[in-house]
Amino acid sequence: MSNTSISPAESPDQELYHSKSWWTTYVFSQDAKYIGVQYLCAATAIALVGLVLSVLMRIQLAYPELNVLNPSTYYQSITMHGMIMVIFFLTALFLGGFGNLLIPLMIGSRDMAFPYVNMMSFWVFALSLLVLMASYLVPGGPTGAGWTLYPPQSITTGTPGNLWGLVLMLVSVVLFIVGFTMGGLNYVITVLQSRARGMTLMRMPLTVWGIFVATIIALLAFPALFVGGLMLLLDTVIGTSFYMPAIIATSNFGKDLSTGGGSPLLFQHLFWFFGHPEVYIVALPAFGIVSDLFSVHARKNIFGYRMMVWAIIAIAVLSFIVWAHHMYIAGFTPWFGFFFATTTLMIAIPTGIKMYNWLLTLWRGNIHFTVPMLFALGFFITFLNGGLTGMFMGNVGTDIALSDTYFVVAHFHFTIGIAPVLVVFGAIYHWFPLMTGRMLNEGLGKLHFWITFIGAYMIYLPMHYQGLQGVPRRYFEMYDSVHATSSGLNEFITIVTIVVAVAQLIFFYNVINCALSGKKAKRNPWNANSLEWQTPQMPPKHGNWGRELPVVYRWAYDFSVPGADKDYIPQNVSSRNIGKAKVEKT
Amino acid sequence: MNGAINKLPKGWDGLTSDFSSDQKAFKGMSWGKAMMWIFLLSDTFIFSCLLISYLTGRASTTAPWPDASIVFGLEMFGTSVPLLLIAIMTFVLISSSGTMAIAVKYGYEKNRKLCAIFLLLTALCGAAFVSMQAFEWTKLILVEGLRPWANPMGAVQFGSFFFMITGFHGTHVTVGVIFLLIMARKTWRGDFDTGRRGYFTTMKSDYVAIEIMGLYWHFVDLVWVFIFAFFYLW
Numbered sequence: 001m002s003n004t005s006i007s008p009a010e011s012p013d014q015e016l017y018h019s020k021s022w023w024t025t026y027v028f029s030q031d032a033k034y035i036g037v038q039y040l041c042a043a044t045a046i047a048l049v050g051l052v053l054s055v056l057m058r059i060q061l062a063y064p065e066l067n068v069l070n071p072s073t074y075y076q077s078i079t080m081h082g083m084i085m086v087i088f089f090l091t092a093l094f095l096g097g098f099g100n101l102l103i104p105l106m107i108g109s110r111d112m113a114f115p116y117v118n119m120m121s122f123w124v125f126a127l128s129l130l131v132l133m134a135s136y137l138v139p140g141g142p143t144g145a146g147w148t149l150y151p152p153q154s155i156t157t158g159t160p161g162n163l164w165g166l167v168l169m170l171v172s173v174v175l176f177i178v179g180f181t182m183g184g185l186n187y188v189i190t191v192l193q194s195r196a197r198g199m200t201l202m203r204m205p206l207t208v209w210g211i212f213v214a215t216i217i218a219l220l221a222f223p224a225l226f227v228g229g230l231m232l233l234l235d236t237v238i239g240t241s242f243y244m245p246a247i248i249a250t251s252n253f254g255k256d257l258s259t260g261g262g263s264p265l266l267f268q269h270l271f272w273f274f275g276h277p278e279v280y281i282v283a284l285p286a287f288g289i290v291s292d293l294f295s296v297h298a299r300k301n302i303f304g305y306r307m308m309v310w311a312i313i314a315i316a317v318l319s320f321i322v323w324a325h326h327m328y329i330a331g332f333t334p335w336f337g338f339f340f341a342t343t344t345l346m347i348a349i350p351t352g353i354k355m356y357n358w359l360l361t362l363w364r365g366n367i368h369f370t371v372p373m374l375f376a377l378g379f380f381i382t383f384l385n386g387g388l389t390g391m392f393m394g395n396v397g398t399d400i401a402l403s404d405t406y407f408v409v410a411h412f413h414f415t416i417g418i419a420p421v422l423v424v425f426g427a428i429y430h431w432f433p434l435m436t437g438r439m440l441n442e443g444l445g446k447l448h449f450w451i452t453f454i455g456a457y458m459i460y461l462p463m464h465y466q467g468l469q470g471v472p473r474r475y476f477e478m479y480d481s482v483h484a485t486s487s488g489l490n491e492f493i494t495i496v497t498i499v500v501a502v503a504q505l506i507f508f509y510n511v512i513n514c515a516l517s518g519k520k521a522k523r524n525p526w527n528a529n530s531l532e533w534q535t536p537q538m539p540p541k542h543g544n545w546g547r548e549l550p551v552v553y554r555w556a557y558d559f560s561v562p563g564a565d566k567d568y569i570p571q572n573v574s575s576r577n578i579g580k581a582k583v584e585k586t
Numbered sequence: 587m588n589g590a591i592n593k594l595p596k597g598w599d600g601l602t603s604d605f606s607s608d609q610k611a612f613k614g615m616s617w618g619k620a621m622m623w624i625f626l627l628s629d630t631f632i633f634s635c636l637l638i639s640y641l642t643g644r645a646s647t648t649a650p651w652p653d654a655s656i657v658f659g660l661e662m663f664g665t666s667v668p669l670l671l672i673a674i675m676t677f678v679l680i681s682s683s684g685t686m687a688i689a690v691k692y693g694y695e696k697n698r699k700l701c702a703i704f705l706l707l708t709a710l711c712g713a714a715f716v717s718m719q720a721f722e723w724t725k726l727i728l729v730e731g732l733r734p735w736a737n738p739m740g741a742v743q744f745g746s747f748f749f750m751i752t753g754f755h756g757t758h759v760t761v762g763v764i765f766l767l768i769m770a771r772k773t774w775r776g777d778f779d780t781g782r783r784g785y786f787t788t789m790k791s792d793y794v795a796i797e798i799m800g801l802y803w804h805f806v807d808l809v810w811v812f813i814f815a816f817f818y819l820w
C-alpha cells in the first residue's frame with residue numbers, strides 16, 4: 001500500500017559492540033552476518049564428512065567384496081551420516097547460517113538482539129562438532145545405533161560404540177541444543193521486537209517467516225530430545241533403567257545387566273516428539289527461501305502471501321501432533337495409529353496450499369532461468385515427489401508393509417535430504433553477492449545443478465522400486481537375498497552417487513574461486529525488493545544501515561507492478577517515489 | 587513511552603493491533619524480558635517432558651512404587667512425621683518468591699539498597715532450599731539406600747526419576763542463586779544507575795534486569811509446585 005503514516009521509532013537505536021582487533025572482527029565476531037557465514041562454513045564442512053560416509057556406504061552395498069566397511073563401521077557410518085545431515089548440517093545451516101545472515105538484514109535491524117549470546121551460540125555449536133568428531137578417536141568408535149539411537153540396543157553390548165561413542169554423541173547433541181537455544185532466542189526476539197519502522201509481520205519476506213516459525217518449533221521440540229538424551233545418557237553412564245526393559249535384563253548379552261522395568265517406547269515417543277517437528281525445522285526455512293527465490297526470479301508477486309504465512313503456521317502446529325507415525329510398527333493400539341494417520345494426512349492441506357501457490361506464482365511469470373531459479377524448481381519437483389510418497393508412509397496399512405525398506409530411505413531423502421539441500425544451493429547462489437560482493441559463475445552453477453538434480457533422481461527413484469521389492473534398509477550386505485534386478489540397481493545407484501559426490505567439487509571450486517576473484521556484483525544484482533539488498537554498502541558493513549535505519553512502506557513482493565518504471569519497487573521506496581505505479585495495499 | 591502504551595487498545599483488539607503493528611510485537615517490552623519469556627516457554631517443555639516421562643515410567647514399571655509419605659518422612663521427637671522436610675522446603679521456596687517480588691518492586695522504584703537487600707534475602711532462601719535438598723538426598727542415599735540405579739523399597743525407576751528431576755530443578759535453583767548474588771552486587775554497586783557496562787557483553791543494563799531475574803525465579807518456584815505435587819503428594 002502506500003501507507004504514508006509511518007509511526008515514529010519506539011525505541012532508541014541499538015548500541016553495537018565495535019570490534020577492536022582482527023580476532024574480535026573475524027573469529028569471535030558479534031556481527032550476525034559474520035556469525036551466519038561461520039555457521040554456513042562449519043555446517044558445510046561437517047556435511048562433507050556426512051557425504052563421504054554416504055559414498056562409503058554405497059560402495060559397500062554395491063561391491064561388498066571390496067570390504068571398504070565392516071558391519072560395525074557400516075552401522076557407525078549410518079548413524080553419523082544421519083545425525084550429521086539432519087542436525088549438525090541442515091538445522092545449523094538454515095537457522096544458524098541463513099537465520100543470522102538474513103534476519104537482521106531482511107527486517108531492517110542493525111544486528112541480532114543479543115550479539116554476545118549470538119556469538120556464544122556459534123562457539124558452543126563448534127564445540128559440539130568437535131565432540132561429535134572426537135567419537136572417532138575413543139575406544140569402540142562412534143555409536144552405531146542408527147541416528148534414532150533407540151534403546152535398549154544403543155546401550156547393550158553388540159552395538160558398536162555402545163559406551164563411549166554413545167556418550168559423546170549424546171553430549172554433542174546436548175551441546176548443540178544449548179548452542180541452538182542461545183541462537184534461537186535471538187532469532188525469535190529479533191523478529192518480534194527489532195523490526196524496522198513500517199515492517200509489520202505481514203510485510204516480512206517469507207524467508208524470515210520460515211526461519212522464524214522453524215525457530216519457534218525448534219525451541220519447543222528440542223526439549224524433548226534434551227530430556228530423552230539426558231535419560232539415555234544416565235542409562236549409559238550410571239546404569240539407571242529409564243529405558244531398559246526387564247526382557248533385556250534377563251537375557252544374557254555376555255554382560256550381566258542389573259537393570260529392568262524401564263520403557264523403551266518412552267524414548268521413541270520423546271525422540272519423535274522432537275524428530276517430527278525437526279523435519280519442519282528444516283523444511284519451513286526451505287519453504288520460505290523458495291518462495292522468495294520464485295518471486296524474485298519470476299518477477300512476480302508471491303501468490304497468496306497471507307495463505308503462505310498461515311500455511312507455515314498451520315504446518316508448525318500440526319507438526320507437534322503427528323510424531324507417532326514414525327512408530328507404527330513399535331506396537332501400540334491401532335486407534336493410536338488411526339489418530340496419527342489422520343493428523344499426518346492433514347498436513348497435506350497446508351503443504352498443498354504452498355505447492356499450488358508456488359505454481360501460481362510461476363504461472364505467467366517472467367521466469368528467468370538463473371541458477372537460484374533452477375534450484376528452486378528442482379526443490380519444487382523433488383518435494384512434490386517426496387510428499388506424494390509421504391501418503392504411503394502416513395497411512396498405517398501401507399506403512400507397515402513398507403516399513404524398514406528402501407522405500408522409506410527414498411522417501412525421506414527426497415523430502416528432507418535432496419529438497420532442502422537444493423534450496424541450500426539455490427540460496428547460496430542467490431545470496432553469495434550479499435556475503436562477498438561477487439557473483440558466482442553462472443555456467444558452472446548450471447552444470448552443478450543439472451548433475452546434482454538428475455543425479456539425485458537417478459539415485460533415489462530406483463530406491464523406491466527396491467523398497468517395493470522388499471529390500472530392507474540398514475543391511476550391511478545383501479548377499480543373495482535380494483532380487484537380481486535389485487543388486488544390479490545397487491551398482492547403478494552407487495556409480496551415480498560417486499559421480500554426484502565428485503560433482504560437488506564444481507560447487508566448491510566455484511565458491512572459492514569466485515569469492516577470491518569472481519565478477520563484482522552490482523548493488524541489488526537480482527533487482528530484488530527485500531531490504532537485505534538495499535543497504536548503503538554492498539556487502540553491508542557492521543551495523544548494516546549506516547546512519548539512518550530503513551523505513552518500510554510495502555511488502556517484499558511488488559514485482560512487475562502496472563505503471564511502474566521498473567519491474568520492482570523495493571520495500572523502502574515510499575509511495576511518493578513510485579510515480580503512477582498501481583501498487584496494491586499491503 | 588508509558589503514556590503511549592496506555593493509549594493502545596485493550597483485550598483481543600489489543601492483541602491483533604500489537605501483532606499487526608511494526609517494530610515491536612510486545613509493545614514497550616524490553617528485548618531481555620521478551621527473551622526470558624520465550625526461554626521459559628522452552629524450559630517449560632523440558633520440565634513437562636521430564637514429568638510426563640516420570641508418569642510413563644511410573645505407569646510402566648512392574649515393581650511396586652514406594653509410598654512417598656513414608657520415604658520422605660522425618661523422625662521427630664520419636665514420632666514419624668510425613669513430608670515434614672519437604673513442607674519446610676516448599677514453604678521456604680514459595681516465601682522466596684515473595685521476597686523476589688518485593689525486590690522487583692523496589693527495583694521499579696529505583697530503591698537501590700532495599701532492592702539489593704531483598705535480592706540477597708531471596709538468594710538466602712534459595713540457598714537454604716538447596717541445602718535442605720542436599721540434606722534430603724544424603725538421608726535417602728545413606729540411610730534408605732536409595733540410588734539412581736537401585737531402590738531397596740521397590741521400583742528402581744523411583745530413584746532414577748527422583749534424582750534426575752529434583753537434581754535438574756535443584757540445578758535451576760542453584761543457577762538462580764548465583765545470578766541473584768551477581769544481581770544483588772550489581773544493584774548495590776549502583777550499576778543500573780551509573781550505566782556501568784557488563785563485563786562480558788559490554789552493554790549497559792537497567793532495573794528491568796531485576797524483573798527478568800524475577801521471572802526466572804518465579805518460574806523455578808512454579809515448577810517446584812508441580813514436582814512437589816507429582817512426586818511427593820502422590
